[in-house]
Amino acid sequence: MGIIALGINHKTAPVAVREKVSFDPAIMPDVLKHVLETLLPVTEVSILSTCNRTEIYCCYADQQESPVFAGTFPGQSETKEIQDTKTLSDQSTTKDAAKETAKALLAWLSHHHSMDEQVLQDSSYIHHDSDAVQHMMRVASGLDSLVLGEPQILGQFKSAFAVSQQAGTAGSNLGRLFRQTFSVAKEVRTNTAIGQNPVSVAFAAVSMAKHIFTDFSNSTALLIGAGETIDLVAKHLKDAGIKQIIVANRTLARAQRLAEQFHAEAVLLEDIAQVLPRADIVISSTASPLPILGKGTVERALKKRRHAPMFMVDIAVPRDIEEEVGDLSDVFLYTVDDLKGIIEENIKSRQDAAQQAEQLIVSGVERFMRELRSLDVVSSVTALRGHVESIREECLIKAQKQLAKGDDPAKVLQTFAHVYTNKILHNPTKKMRQAGAEGRLEVVDWVQELFQISADTNNSSHEKKEKN
Numbered sequence: 001m002g003i004i005a006l007g008i009n010h011k012t013a014p015v016a017v018r019e020k021v022s023f024d025p026a027i028m029p030d031v032l033k034h035v036l037e038t039l040l041p042v043t044e045v046s047i048l049s050t051c052n053r054t055e056i057y058c059c060y061a062d063q064q065e066s067p068v069f070a071g072t073f074p075g076q077s078e079t080k081e082i083q084d085t086k087t088l089s090d091q092s093t094t095k096d097a098a099k100e101t102a103k104a105l106l107a108w109l110s111h112h113h114s115m116d117e118q119v120l121q122d123s124s125y126i127h128h129d130s131d132a133v134q135h136m137m138r139v140a141s142g143l144d145s146l147v148l149g150e151p152q153i154l155g156q157f158k159s160a161f162a163v164s165q166q167a168g169t170a171g172s173n174l175g176r177l178f179r180q181t182f183s184v185a186k187e188v189r190t191n192t193a194i195g196q197n198p199v200s201v202a203f204a205a206v207s208m209a210k211h212i213f214t215d216f217s218n219s220t221a222l223l224i225g226a227g228e229t230i231d232l233v234a235k236h237l238k239d240a241g242i243k244q245i246i247v248a249n250r251t252l253a254r255a256q257r258l259a260e261q262f263h264a265e266a267v268l269l270e271d272i273a274q275v276l277p278r279a280d281i282v283i284s285s286t287a288s289p290l291p292i293l294g295k296g297t298v299e300r301a302l303k304k305r306r307h308a309p310m311f312m313v314d315i316a317v318p319r320d321i322e323e324e325v326g327d328l329s330d331v332f333l334y335t336v337d338d339l340k341g342i343i344e345e346n347i348k349s350r351q352d353a354a355q356q357a358e359q360l361i362v363s364g365v366e367r368f369m370r371e372l373r374s375l376d377v378v379s380s381v382t383a384l385r386g387h388v389e390s391i392r393e394e395c396l397i398k399a400q401k402q403l404a405k406g407d408d409p410a411k412v413l414q415t416f417a418h419v420y421t422n423k424i425l426h427n428p429t430k431k432m433r434q435a436g437a438e439g440r441l442e443v444v445d446w447v448q449e450l451f452q453i454s455a456d457t458n459n460s461s462h463e464k465k466e467k468n
Helices: 015-021 025-038 094-112 117-123 129-140 152-167 172-191 201-212 228-239 252-261 269-278 295-304 323-327 336-404 409-437 441-451 455-467
Strands: 002-009 042-049 053-060 065-071 082-087 125-128 220-224 244-249 265-268 281-284 310-314 331-335
Touching: 002 015, 002 094, 002 129, 015 053, 015 117, 025 042, 025 094, 025 152, 042 152, 042 172, 053 094, 053 129, 053 172, 094 117, 094 125, 125 129, 129 152, 129 172, 129 336, 152 172, 172 336, 201 228, 201 281, 201 310, 201 331, 201 336, 220 228, 220 269, 228 244, 228 252, 228 281, 244 252, 244 269, 252 265, 265 269, 269 295, 295 310, 295 323, 323 331, 331 336, 336 409, 409 441
Parallel strands: 220 244, 220 281, 244 265, 281 310, 310 331
Antiparallel strands: 002 053, 002 125, 042 053, 065 082
């Protein structure tokens, strides 16, 4: 069995390419089944598709002869079926099989999304076996994310696996791989600081607010602006448990669109003075050339609040909140520069944690590959045991017939033991002699290790017999 991870992400392709290879979650089960039907060497498959990456994880069988890809490429008649059938010679290696399977997978992706295969090849990456395992663990742990250590990717990873399980395209091999990946990602989260410190302005702003208000359930946030940053702030606030959000914007329609997503209240900028006394948290990010909140407005709001503290973060450049507001004793005012200092420290902290995480991942890969190799041995052990037992049955039947004829039991047992031993050792002995003649002495070493014997011990036993 081989493992392949084929992907395109934010590092290798622009959004114009990434959006073309993304998959609609609604049809993902059908897509997964189509991979197994189309790519015959592939035995199991799962697909991770997010805004920053599309990755296909496959287990495939090493076959000597198999149709690698059968399908219709863009620009060809739908009635004309391409049969790209590769016959691998007896000398073909696992590396050749991996190369052919990866090539077929890329062709399938090109065909499915009606994209030029060369564009995909230039934008993609392919990892095999232990490298594929390591890549999956790095992705699930947030080490390959746009924002180092971001936690959402692990949930997306688990969802991708769940979909492939429900579709019946993830069997025991991918199941074992995903479970080990989840285990390592959890270990990284638990034993390193990879996700503990905020590295985005929005997340940093919300995290700072937590230091002032330990319980968000009774807090109200006023968000000034309706752009991408404020959208992200609202998401982080909701995740943190805040119940009440007010969105203020220059145009009410845009404020309402954002407010609808979070069951929030929408107001115009000119109405801020009216809602400000209700706000425990104020986060502002607009493109206004002049300040929106002045010291006087905030002072009046504080009086109505009976001087209950207010936490303010001004992310805008130029600033939305007058600098003098920070002089008020009941206001905790931070600017984007304050957040940048925190973010830089946190990025450094995450980078240090990432080095620790890489070591945990290396150990996780080694554990998985060791387990995989041990499973590969199981079939050989089963075959060996079956072979020896068949010889035993053959010799036993012959001995039982001799006993039924009335032969001497002692002689029958002696014959049984002699024939049984010779039959078991015949082929191994023959192969050992052949290996010795060819200079492949490692074969002899392996036999001595397997049976815990040595040539010296064997010679000593023969010498004792001769003396006797």
